[in-house]
Amino acid sequence: MTNHTHREIRLAARPEGPVTDDLFEIAEVPVPEPGPGQVLVRNTHMGVAAVTRTLMDEDTGIPLASFEIGAPLNGPAVGEVVAAPGTDLAPGDLVEHRLGWREYALLDADEAHRLEPGLMPDPAAYLSQGPTALMGVERGAEVRPGDTVFVTGAAGGVGSLAGQIARQFGAARVIGSTGSRAKADRLIGELGYDAVVIRGAGPVEDQLREAAPDGVDAVFDNVGGEQLTAALAVANKGARIALVGALASQLAADGTSAAKTEIDTISLLSRGITLRGVALYDHLDLIPQWNRRFAAGLRSGALSFPHARLRGIEQAPRALRELTEGRHLGAVVVEL
Structure with a gap:
């Protein structure tokens, strides 16, 4: 593997109001090594949503765990498998998972969902809401x-x-x-x-x-x-x-x-x-249904995917700040 380190975005402090850049820290860390049953994914796109801001609080009021200070944030991401020893995934497979906010993600095989090759005209469309x-x-x-x-x-x-x-x-x-x-x-x-x-x-x-x-x-x-x-x-x-x-x-x-x-x-x-x-x-069965509907709609022109796209993981804090400020129309995606 040519990359020995990668970047991840960590929560530096709890917000006391609007999102500001000083709430985040960009850390350079070693690329993890997958063990048997694990998958190493090079993330290519990650999604940013309003719930990300909610999870930065210590008490969220929703049934999802808060982000920990000093630990990387997480959220939906799409990427390519780099290595997956002892699993049915292979290098090059496109997968979706929940460990965004980092350039490489290490996860158990059952946490990475293989995506149908070529289904979407744009892989970022898997991150639509x-x-x-x-x-x-x-x-x-x-x-x-x-x-x-x-x-x-x-x-x-x-x-x-x-x-x-x-x-x-x-x-x-x-x-x-x-x-x-x-x-x-x-x-x-x-x-x-x-x-x-x-x-x-x-x-x-x-x-x-x-x-x-x-x-x-x-x-x-x-x-x-x-x-x-x-x-x-x-x-x-x-x-x-x-x-x-x-x-x-x-x-x-x-x-x-x-x-x-x-x-x-x-x-x-x-x-x-x-x-x-x-x-x-409570309705996870809708995800594959939606992917098929959306892919067909994008190709036919019956549906569109309004979104803003920022490039580079260092832009992720800005993406969340601009989302919460209402700067964009549609989804907000970071291309890594």
Whole structure:
């Protein structure tokens, strides 16, 4: 092996607010040697998501372990097998795993999932948040033909795909929310949204009523807070509301200011509205389904993969900072 050392990104300190570069340390460490039953992978792409910021806190409030100070971060990654003694993987195989934030990853064979060669036109597409988007549309909000659908956080890695998928499931009108007019214009011009509510441009409920004068039938909620409250107010009888994310609290500077959403239970009862929390770890069967759907959609042009791509592992802290600041539309990927 020509490389004897590689770089990994470690958590240097717990954040006390927004993501800053001093929370990270880039360490140069020896490339590990795989033993029997282990796989050494040279990572080529890694994904950055809002949950990464959540896991930097000591108390996360979600069933995932916090990152440890002084240890490397982790997250979804795609790479090529370098060596895999005593396993059914071979050098050159493309695999997906959870040990991103480093240039080389050493893992047990059952933690590396072989990917079908040539399935995706771009290996980075394996790092889309499409499985979550498909889960929320199909199993959470149960989008049906003719529905008016509201997707909060529509410009993120999940929302930018959820709107496209809702249309595939027959939605007649798709409304999104985002934080800027520039993103709203792109959602309408590039991703097929019919209307967009802009956070900070007036009460969300008023904007949503204007965009959906006949109410909403299905809600894909990535955000919570005021946007979920507005969706509940405008929801039609029998509406299905999928709770998929909680960005309002995840990205709040103090982690709590926007966490609570008041619910008028009598109003929900009288309208027969379903609120359903869905998490991908309960729906892992959707991942291979999504990969096939996405590959076909990318090749035919029926689906697109909005994303920002930064190059070099040293750009990973910047990628997370810019993601949490709302700088990008779609997923954020680091090419190593």
